[in-house]
Amino acid sequence: MTSAARAGPGREVRLEPAAARPSRAGRLLATVARHRAGLLAGLLFTLLAGWLTHGLWPAPGQRVLALNPADQTLYEWFLAVDSRALLGDFSLLTDRLNAPDGVNLLANTTVIALGVLLAPITVAFGAPVTFALLAAGNLAGTAVAWYLLFTRALRAHPLAAGLGAALCGFGPGMVAQSNAHLHMTAQWLVPVIVWQVVRLLRAACRSDGPDRRRLAGSAVGLATAVAAQFFIGEEVLLLTAVTLLVMAVAYGLADRALLRRALPAFAAGLTVAAGLAGFVLAYPLWYQFAGPQAVPTGTFDPHHYAADLTSWTTFSPLSVLGSDAASQLTSGPAEFNTFLGWPLLLVTVACAVRLVRRPVVVACGAGALVMGVLSLGPEVLVAGERTGLPTPYALLVGLPVVDSALPTRFGLAVLPLAGTVLALALDRAVAERGLARRLVPVAVGVGLLTVFPAPLPTTARPPLPEFVAAGHWRECVRPGGVLVPVPTATPTDPWPMRWATATNAAFGMPEGFFIGPYGNDGAPSVGTYRRPTSVLLADAAVRGVPPVIGDEQRRQAARDVRFWGASCVALTDDAPHPEALRWTLEALFGPGIRVADAWTWRF
Numbered sequence: 001m002t003s004a005a006r007a008g009p010g011r012e013v014r015l016e017p018a019a020a021r022p023s024r025a026g027r028l029l030a031t032v033a034r035h036r037a038g039l040l041a042g043l044l045f046t047l048l049a050g051w052l053t054h055g056l057w058p059a060p061g062q063r064v065l066a067l068n069p070a071d072q073t074l075y076e077w078f079l080a081v082d083s084r085a086l087l088g089d090f091s092l093l094t095d096r097l098n099a100p101d102g103v104n105l106l107a108n109t110t111v112i113a114l115g116v117l118l119a120p121i122t123v124a125f126g127a128p129v130t131f132a133l134l135a136a137g138n139l140a141g142t143a144v145a146w147y148l149l150f151t152r153a154l155r156a157h158p159l160a161a162g163l164g165a166a167l168c169g170f171g172p173g174m175v176a177q178s179n180a181h182l183h184m185t186a187q188w189l190v191p192v193i194v195w196q197v198v199r200l201l202r203a204a205c206r207s208d209g210p211d212r213r214r215l216a217g218s219a220v221g222l223a224t225a226v227a228a229q230f231f232i233g234e235e236v237l238l239l240t241a242v243t244l245l246v247m248a249v250a251y252g253l254a255d256r257a258l259l260r261r262a263l264p265a266f267a268a269g270l271t272v273a274a275g276l277a278g279f280v281l282a283y284p285l286w287y288q289f290a291g292p293q294a295v296p297t298g299t300f301d302p303h304h305y306a307a308d309l310t311s312w313t314t315f316s317p318l319s320v321l322g323s324d325a326a327s328q329l330t331s332g333p334a335e336f337n338t339f340l341g342w343p344l345l346l347v348t349v350a351c352a353v354r355l356v357r358r359p360v361v362v363a364c365g366a367g368a369l370v371m372g373v374l375s376l377g378p379e380v381l382v383a384g385e386r387t388g389l390p391t392p393y394a395l396l397v398g399l400p401v402v403d404s405a406l407p408t409r410f411g412l413a414v415l416p417l418a419g420t421v422l423a424l425a426l427d428r429a430v431a432e433r434g435l436a437r438r439l440v441p442v443a444v445g446v447g448l449l450t451v452f453p454a455p456l457p458t459t460a461r462p463p464l465p466e467f468v469a470a471g472h473w474r475e476c477v478r479p480g481g482v483l484v485p486v487p488t489a490t491p492t493d494p495w496p497m498r499w500a501t502a503t504n505a506a507f508g509m510p511e512g513f514f515i516g517p518y519g520n521d522g523a524p525s526v527g528t529y530r531r532p533t534s535v536l537l538a539d540a541a542v543r544g545v546p547p548v549i550g551d552e553q554r555r556q557a558a559r560d561v562r563f564w565g566a567s568c569v570a571l572t573d574d575a576p577h578p579e580a581l582r583w584t585l586e587a588l589f590g591p592g593i594r595v596a597d598a599w600t601w602r603f
Contacts, residue, residue, distance in 0.1 A: 375409070
């Protein structure tokens with residue numbers, strides 16, 4: 001409809017109705033249409049992550065990762081301890097393991113931030129559910145974060161960004177680390193850290209002078225992301241810092257004009273970020289390296305956890321083209337960090353050569369080369385044979401912080417660098433005409449298909465004893481007290497820790513699976529020394545033969561119970577050789593009390 005009114009002699013004014021305001025549903029549909037490529041990428045990443053970890057569902061409490069169940073037991077216990085933050089019962093030194101000394105959580109590879117964030121899920125549904133969600137969520141979240149970085153910071157084509165991000169989130173090393181190493185797969189903050197560094201550089205190199213406001217904002221954002229990543233996965237933070245340092249130097253050398261223009265303001269911004277992060281993390285770092293139950297140096301032998309040179313051209317056993325025989329080239333099923341395979345390696349190198357004039361590609365190449373060399377450890381290993389040739393990593397052995405990282409995991413940093421190069425190569429190819437427009441996408445696609453992952457192997461989880469599952473443990477353990485399972489948990493047999501996990505760490509346990517200062521002269525160790533009574537019971541569990549018990553063994557058992565501060569000793573029917581263990585316990589402590597499917601001795 002229109003209307004007209006006389007505004008003057010011979011003049012008519014026509015009034016048009018105001019445009020109809022779109023409805024909420026219309027605005028939502030418009031937003032979805034505008035971001036359809038990103039939403040599709042996120043959906044595909046989520047579906048792929050769910051497919052890879054589907055063996056843990058629909059009942060995570062009844063399933064377990066077949067290749068690394070011990071570490072899964074440990075991380076579920078970490079999540080259970082973190083969930084106690086909801087009750088105000090949380091400390092960096094937890095008394096819920098290794099009673100009475102406790103465990104320094106920062107000296108272990110915990111995921112405190114994630115555990116606290118997801119504590120409501122853990123309390124409501126159990127730590128196995130939280131673990132399964134994180135196993136899938138870390139993969140998908142990391143890929144989504146890299147996709148956003150590629151599309152927004154590099155302005156890459158959505159297809160190019162999606163394929164590059166897929167390698168970052170689902171590459172061989174990421175899938176391998178998904179075998180229970182939540183602290184290594186939670187990399188979705190790494191692109192945020194990179195983005196803050198990029199924003200810092202752009203603010204420092206403006207033609208009209210540094211943008212001080214953006215410099216300050218980027219410095220604060222960088223410090224925040226670094227501090228958050230510290231409480232998610234400190235080893236990933238170290239790998240990120242080393243990689244970015246190498247890339248910054250290489251980028252500056254490749255673009256000298258940018259270096260001269262941006263260095264003063266960029267360095268100032270990094271200094272502010274480092275100062276802010278240092279202020280926040282000063283106490284946690286002190287607690288980790290000098291606090292109670294701290295371990296000041298690395299725990300594992302860098303020669304053992306080093307990448308084999310031939311692994312770089314080998315397919316991961318966890319990929320569809322992989323072979324189990326390749327597992328001989330690494331230290332364990334969670335450490336296929338360098339298994340890129342020769343097709344993907346050749347394609348990535350070819351793409352880097354094609355884009356070698358771009359400083360960012362030079363920086364990625366330098367970072368990949370340095371991190372790849374560091375992954376070889378102190379000595380070059382070829383096809384399982386030591387060559388005696390030293391590597392640059394030999395100069396880092398024994399250095400604080402750096403020595404805490406496993407050499408082979410430096411290879412993980414190559415995945416996002418390769419993903420960046422592939423994304424840039426694809427982005428350029430789709431904008432070109434001729435042979436490259438078809439050849440590059442095909443080559444990249446074939447290279448990525450050769451490392452396409454297979455679902456993580458899973459198996460049935462042994463059921464918990466009724467004594468724990470039905471809550472009967474409360475009949476013999478004081479609130480916050482110590483329950484001694486028989487036999488006690490060890491790094492090689494940590495299964496009794498599942499008792500505490502099922503109760504969200506409502507009680508403490510002696511000994512167990514953790515990193516502590518029980519080596520020579522306070523050196524790091526996995527687990528602690530076992531008390532004489534614990535050794536006695538473990539021997540009976542293995543041999544099935546009751547030991548000789550005399551007054552000395554009884555007095556020692558009484559001392560060990562007092563040392564642990566135990567409320568209760570429990571022997572469940574699913575223990576190995578339960579009759580031999582029961583006879584031993586009755587000889588030590590007298591007749592037990594039957595509770596559900598357990599024999600108990602209260603103190």
